[in-house]
Amino acid sequence: xxxxxxxxxxxDKKIVAVVCNQWGDTGKGKLVDxxxxxxxxxxxxTGGANAGHTILVNDxxxxxxxxxxxxLHDSQGKINILGRGVAFDxxxxxxxxxxxxxxxxxxxxxxxxxxxxxxxxxxxxxxxMSDMKAKVGxxxxxxGPLYADFISRQSLFVNDIFDRVNxxxxxxxxxxxxxxxxxxxxxxxxxxxxxxxxxxAGIFFDExxxxxxxxxxxxxxxxxxxxxxxxINLELFLQQAKKEQKNILLEGAQGALLSIDYGTTKFQTAxxxxxxxxxxxxxxxxxxxxxxxxxxxxxxxxxxxxxPFPSELGAKQSEDxxxxxxxxxxxxEKYAVKLPDLLKADxxxxxxxxxxxxxxxxxxxxxxxxxxxxxxxxxxxxxxxxGQNLSLxxxxxxxxxxxIKLCVKYKYTGPEIFYAGSVLKTNQEIAYFIPDSxxxxxxQPIYQEFSGWTEDLTKIxxxxxxxxxxxxxxxxxENYTGGQIDLISVGPDREQTIIKI
Ligand code: IMP
Numbered sequence: 001x002x003x004x005x006x007x008x009x010x011x012d013k014k015i016v017a018v019v020c021n022q023w024g025d026t027g028k029g030k031l032v033d034x035x036x037x038x039x040x041x042x043x044x045x046t047g048g049a050n051a052g053h054t055i056l057v058n059d060x061x062x063x064x065x066x067x068x069x070x071x072l073h074d075s076q077g078k079i080n081i082l083g084r085g086v087a088f089d090x091x092x093x094x095x096x097x098x099x100x101x102x103x104x105x106x107x108x109x110x111x112x113x114x115x116x117x118x119x120x121x122x123x124x125x126x127x128x129m130s131d132m133k134a135k136v137g138x139x140x141x142x143x144g145p146l147y148a149d150f151i152s153r154q155s156l157f158v159n160d161i162f163d164r165v166n167x168x169x170x171x172x173x174x175x176x177x178x179x180x181x182x183x184x185x186x187x188x189x190x191x192x193x194x195x196x197x198x199x200x201a202g203i204f205f206d207e208x209x210x211x212x213x214x215x216x217x218x219x220x221x222x223x224x225x226x227x228x229x230x231x232i233n234l235e236l237f238l239q240q241a242k243k244e245q246k247n248i249l250l251e252g253a254q255g256a257l258l259s260i261d262y263g264t265t266k267f268q269t270a271x272x273x274x275x276x277x278x279x280x281x282x283x284x285x286x287x288x289x290x291x292x293x294x295x296x297x298x299x300x301x302x303x304x305x306x307x308p309f310p311s312e313l314g315a316k317q318s319e320d321x322x323x324x325x326x327x328x329x330x331x332x333e334k335y336a337v338k339l340p341d342l343l344k345a346d347x348x349x350x351x352x353x354x355x356x357x358x359x360x361x362x363x364x365x366x367x368x369x370x371x372x373x374x375x376x377x378x379x380x381x382x383x384x385x386x387g388q389n390l391s392l393x394x395x396x397x398x399x400x401x402x403x404i405k406l407c408v409k410y411k412y413t414g415p416e417i418f419y420a421g422s423v424l425k426t427n428q429e430i431a432y433f434i435p436d437s438x439x440x441x442x443x444q445p446i447y448q449e450f451s452g453w454t455e456d457l458t459k460i461x462x463x464x465x466x467x468x469x470x471x472x473x474x475x476x477x478e479n480y481t482g483g484q485i486d487l488i489s490v491g492p493d494r495e496q497t498i499i500k501i
Pocket of ligand 1: 023050051052136138140143254258267268270304305306
């Protein structure tokens with residue numbers, strides 16, 4: 001990789017962001033790792049423990065959910081921050097700190113915004129018990145209920161756990177407002193869910209009220225002791241960092257098509273995962289960001305959880321199959337040896353082959369990710385919010401395929417419906433993205449076909465050396481979206497990166 005080109009390119013930049021233009025899981029972790037050598041400060045600003053990234057600690061893979069992957073660079077003085085927009089789950093952060101301590105990884109430069117909304121056991125309980133979990137396919141990490149409380153001004157914040165008396169009184173008030181919701185829960189099921197280690201292993205359960213305020217206060221006061229030294233006033237900290245001309249890297253979570261503002265309705269996460277949401281969650285303005293690495297996986301894409309995905313291989317069959325709890329191990333054992341056969345079979349089987357080839361299983365839930373061809377209509381839409389600079393990842397995954405398909409339009413197959421000032425007619429072709437899930441579920445992909453390639457891409461380190469078939473695809477994507485592809489990842493390693501900037 002031409003690291004020096006990247007460093008030169010970043011030389012006049014001070015704030016750089018990494019965001020995803022799809023439904024998440026596009027390889028942000030690798031880019032953040034790559035950019036850690038440039039950054040002095042790495043901040044997460046959105047999402048919570050619904051995200052997951054694999055960190056190699058002493059040659060062993062661990063999945064982290066909240067502590068940024070840049071923590072491995074802590075001993076070099078890199079500052080990692082959990083920003084004000086992060087759904088802060090103290091239990092998960094402490095578990096991750098324990099793991100890092102066991103492995104002698106330094107965390108002395110980790111910081112936590114005092115203003116981050118605080119995850120409480122009832123958020124996790126409500127997320128896991130509500131039927132939204134099944135309908136949306138949430139990760140069960142309390143994200144929706146916590147951000148809902150934030151918007152309705154019913155949220156506690158990290159800062160609150162440091163004053164026991166105040167914490168208790170706020171908690172009592174907020175729980176009183178939830179009395180009706182809690183009263184409707186099935187007590188036995190709630191008790192069972194509260195036995196989960198992430199929900200206190202049973203200590204928070206109260207026979208009468210479902211949740212015991214005293215036990216929550218006691219436990220969160222213990223958390224406070226452990227976390228005290230990490231907490232900062234992020235806004236003041238950043239004022240100083242900007243004055244000192246520090247290099248700041250903003251690490252996005254999830255992706256634009258899952259954003260609460262712009263994502264496919266109902267099947268969204270609860271924070272704004274676009275650039276604007278990320279900047280805000282980091283305590284910055286969007287216009288302060290000097291450059292955005294807007295990632296898209298190519299030449300396929302994935303989605304975890306439910307919701308429309310027009311170019312999904314195997315359509316509804318795949319969505320139902322992926323929602324019904326097949327494990328990675330089971331799928332690997334059953335299908336891996338038959339990869340070439342799968343690729344030649346029906347769409348659903350091809351989807352399984354893509355999953356195995358790209359190792360597409362959820363980091364947080366282990367669920368198989370739904371797979372399909374790259375949808376350029378959706379990509380162009382997402383780039384409206386994340387900007388025109390694209391980074392393509394995983395382009396080596398589909399090596400060996402005879403044909404590559406890109407979705408360039410949709411055919412609307414639903415009943416006539418009023419949408420955005422006009423009527424969509426059955427069988428009408430549409431060249432723009434419709435985030436309304438009820439409509440998008442009726443959009444069938446229209447593809448343009450391209451030749452595949454057989455050459456190994458994983459050792460190529462400059463754009464010109466890529467096979468012509470790949471370059472044709474790259475140029476087509478640029479022309480279609482009006483964007484510019486600046487970086488291409490040809491494998492999981494830092495070195496396996498082509499810089500085109
Ligand atoms: P929640 O964020 O747990 O509420 O889940 C809402 C939707 O976002 C579900 O479809 C999840 O599968 C999806 N989701 C949440 N986090 C991620 C992620 O990190 N990658 C991909 N999908 C995610």
